[in-house]
Amino acid sequence: xxxxxxxxxxxxxxxxxxxxxxxxxxxxxxxxxxxxxxxxxxxxxxxxxxxxxxxxxxxxxxxxxxxxxxxxxxxxxxxxxxxxxxxxxxxxxxxxxxxxxxxxxxxxxxxxxxxxxxxxxxxxxxxxxxxxxxxxxxxxxxxxxxxxxxxxxxxxxxxxxxxxxxxxxxxxxxxxxxxxxxxxxxxxxxxxxxxxxxxxxxxxxxxxxxxxxxxxxxxxxxxxxxxxxxxxxxxxxxxxxxxxxxxxxxxxxxxxxxxxxxxxxxxxxxxxxxxxxxxxxxxxxxxxxxxxxxxxxxxxxxxxxxxxxxxxxxxxxxxxxxxxxxxxxxxxxxxxxxxxxxxxxxxxxxxxxxxxxxxxxxxxxxxxxxxxxxxxxxxxxxxxxxxxxxxxxxxxxxxxxxxxxxxxxxxxxxxxxxxxxxxxxxxxxxxxxxxxxxxxxxxxxxxxxxxxxxxxxxxxxxxxxxxxxxxxxxxxxxxxxxxxxxxxxxxxxxxxxxxxxxxxxxxxxxxxxxxxxxxxxxxxxxxxxxxxxxxxxxxxxxxxxxxxxxxxxxxxxxxxxxxxxxxxxxxxxxxxxxxxxxxxxxxxxxxxxxxxxxxxxxxxxxxxxxxxxxxxxx
Numbered sequence: 374x375x376x377x378x379x380x381x382x383x384x385x386x387x388x389x390x391x392x393x394x395x396x397x398x399x400x401x402x403x404x405x406x407x408x409x410x411x412x413x414x415x416x417x418x419x420x421x422x423x424x425x426x427x428x429x430x431x432x433x434x435x436x437x438x439x440x441x442x443x444x445x446x447x448x449x450x451x452x453x454x455x456x457x458x459x460x461x462x463x464x465x466x467x468x469x470x471x472x473x474x475x476x477x478x479x480x481x482x483x484x485x486x487x488x489x490x491x492x493x494x495x496x497x498x499x500x501x502x503x504x505x506x507x508x509x510x511x512x513x514x515x516x517x518x519x520x521x522x523x524x525x526x527x528x529x530x531x532x533x534x535x536x537x538x539x540x541x542x543x544x545x546x547x548x549x550x551x552x553x554x555x556x557x558x559x560x561x562x563x564x565x566x567x568x569x570x571x572x573x574x575x576x577x578x579x580x581x582x583x584x585x586x587x588x589x590x591x592x593x594x595x596x597x598x599x600x601x602x603x604x605x606x607x608x609x610x611x612x613x614x615x616x617x618x619x620x621x622x623x624x625x626x627x628x629x630x631x632x633x634x635x636x637x638x639x640x641x642x643x644x645x646x647x648x649x650x651x652x653x654x655x656x657x658x659x660x661x662x663x664x665x666x667x668x669x670x671x672x673x674x675x676x677x678x679x680x681x682x683x684x685x686x687x688x689x690x691x692x693x694x695x696x697x698x699x700x701x702x703x704x705x706x707x708x709x710x711x712x713x714x715x716x717x718x719x720x721x722x723x724x725x726x727x728x729x730x731x732x733x734x735x736x737x738x739x740x741x742x743x744x745x746x747x748x749x750x751x752x753x754x755x756x757x758x759x760x761x762x763x764x765x766x767x768x769x770x771x772x773x774x775x776x777x778x779x780x781x782x783x784x785x786x787x788x789x790x791x792x793x794x795x796x797x798x799x800x801x802x803x804x805x806x807x808x809x810x811x812x813x814x815x816x817x818x819x820x821x822x823x824x825x826x827x828x829x830x831x832x833x834x835x836x837x838x839x840x841x842x843x844x845x846x847x848x849x850x851x852x853x854x855x856x857x858x859x860x861x862x863x864x865x866x867x868x869x870x871x872x873x874x875x876x877x878x879x880x881x882x883x884x885x886x887x888x889x890x891x892x893x894x895x896x897x898x899x900x901x902x903x904x905x906x907x908x909x910x911x912x913x914x915x916x917x918x919x920x921x922x923x924x925x926x927x928x929x930x931x932x933x934x935x936x937x938x939x940x941x942x943x944x945x946x947x948x949x950x951x952x953x954x955x956x957x958x959x960x961x962x963x964x965x966x967x968x969x970x971x972x973x974x975x976x977x978x979x980x981x982x983x984x985x986x987x988x989x990x991x
Contacts, residue, residue, distance in 0.1 A: 378624065380563045384600030387567045387620055388559040392552055392592045393578050394533055394585040395475045400549035401532045402465030402509065402797070403458035407585075410546040412538045415450035419460065422446055423499040423506045447501040448542040449535065459535075459545040461504040464796045468493070468530075472551035473513070473800065475583040476530040478810050479553055480514035482577050483525055487514045487802050491530075493794035497786075501543055502534035509794055510554070519570050523560035528553060550585075553578075559596060559604075564617035564624075567595060571616050579839065580816045586841050595619055602627035603766040606785060610773050618777035622686050626779070627766045629685035634765040640735065642676025644759045648752040649673070651740070654729055660717030666742035670752045673730045674759050677737035682711030686778040691762065692739075697781035698758040699741060702750035708740040819843070827856040836864055845882045854889045858899065862889055866903055875910050887915040898973075935961060935981045943985075950986060954978065 457463035495507040510531035517525035533550040535543035593610040649671045655663045681692045714720045741751045761767040771779040816838045823834035842863040849859040908918040
């Protein structure tokens with residue numbers, strides 16, 4: 374698909390919502406630790422049905438209402454590190470002040486204005502991810518700036534949802550971990566700007582050192598629209614480098630939907646709202662799917678022929694959108710005549726289907742095969758989505774797929790989704806407390822300092838500043854370890870060992886510091902660091918590992934070893950002279966096995982080679 378687009382001419386408007394877990398000792402509304410567990414460690418489980426509740430105005434949110442079409446029974450895993458609050462069997466405790474202060478610090482770094490009286494709200498969520506059927510969230514601050522010309526609207530503090538543990542199963546270890554939600558205005562007009570804003574906000578969050586790191590701890594939702602299109606929210610973008618691609622693909626999708634709308638209107642297309650029972654028509658079919666279905670229903674789309682099968686995103690067609698809607702009713706998918714004959718359905722059966730529904734070549738027929746109740750629900754969903762095609766782009770919440778394309782999740786939620794939380798008291802943020810919050814140095818500023826003050830290569834300096842091992846790097850440098858040795862050990866050596874299958878996560882920061890100090894102090898050669906760390910990762914204390922790794926080699930021993938190697942390779946050296954130094958250096962380093970510093974080996978080898986070559990002169 375063509376990505377060379379004039380986004381300004383298309384009227385692209387985009388904003389982002391960033392959800393970041395906070396690294397607090399306790400959860401937001403209970404004393405449980407913010408510790409993730411393996412699912413097989415769960416100590417108990419219970420089951421629950423969830424239903425949408427009416428708002429204060431007597432309305433039910435449309436997104437929640439759609440979720441209720443499937444009355445699923447959810448299963449929840451409990452642990453010895455979770456409690457009755459996560460089960461929704463006990464009222465929440467007062468708000469975690471450590472989490473509140475972390476959120477306020479982020480707000481201050483973004484130049485925002487705090488809300489003086491923080492009130493908790495309930496956000497209706499009945500997809501199973503919250504045992505209560507709602508997520509607690511509070512507005513903390515407003516009106517900040519992420520970069521020039523783009524403002525941040527709100528910053529909220531909320532509880533993380535439960536972690537999905539399988540089909541209709543959730544793990545309560547994650548539920549209740551404090552989370553900040555940062556929402557920008559729709560002030561970005563190119564995919565690159567959206568990614569740049571997300572990267573900048575992510576850098577500010579990591580600068581606080583109050584956030585969790587790793588996959589799943591930060592998620593980006595992207596809101597996108599183009600001129601003539603509609604606002605679409607794309608959920609769950611976890612990788613920063615995919616944000617621009619997600620925006621590009623959504624722009625393409627909306628463009629294609631608008632083009633299809635215009636073509637449908639040119640054709641005077643319409644949607645037949647009659648659901649036709651064609652079960653008997655396929656009584657002798659060879660299609661395994663249709664054969665085993667209790668009911669086969671069909672919907673006629675007048676003038677849609679050739680358009681339902683049109684690609685609107687890479688590997689996604691208009692028919693894929695219809696199938697997404699139909700799946701909300703519990704069916705596996707749909708068939709449509711733009712892709713038939715296929716799936717065991719013959720050309721004769723397609724012809725009979727057109728005759729039965731009195732359709733012509735310009736039409737498209739959608740087939741749903743399932744239990745009657747599910748099939749009828751799915752047929753109504755197809756009719757609804759097909760009708761949207763006559764208008765253009767529906768407002769939706771969508772989920773990101775692996776390649777950056779998206780699939781329908783639910784309608785955009787409305788105001789009925791939010792209502793007051795009556796179990797949590799408001800919190801006052803006084804001016805004195807706000808002003809006392811210390812704003813940490815930005816990681817981008819640290820990177821510049823590491824390059825200017827410590828002499829690190831700018832690229833290496835940035836890697837160190839943005840690394841999870843920033844704190845141990847600073848401790849090592851303060852303790853006297855040379856910056857380059859510390860940086861390359863933490864970023865290079867540990868990464869290589871991890872690739873080799875070494876459990877480097879078993880090495881505590883204190884042990885890392887001791888290892889680097891041993892190399893800096895000459896107790897072990899720098900070349901011995903990989904082997905030394907490999908031993909420490911198995912649980913051996915650092916002092917014992919140093920003793921095992923650092924075999925004493927005196928200068929006399931080294932000279933004798935070098936001399937032996939030179940004599941053994943005399944012909945090679947005579948033919949090349951000092952140019953053979955590099956090759957011989959490699960041989961010696963293998964012999965000493967990292968027990969002697971490379972600079973010492975190089976110095977002794979140069980002396981001995983010059984002497985050897987002098988002796989060999991006629």
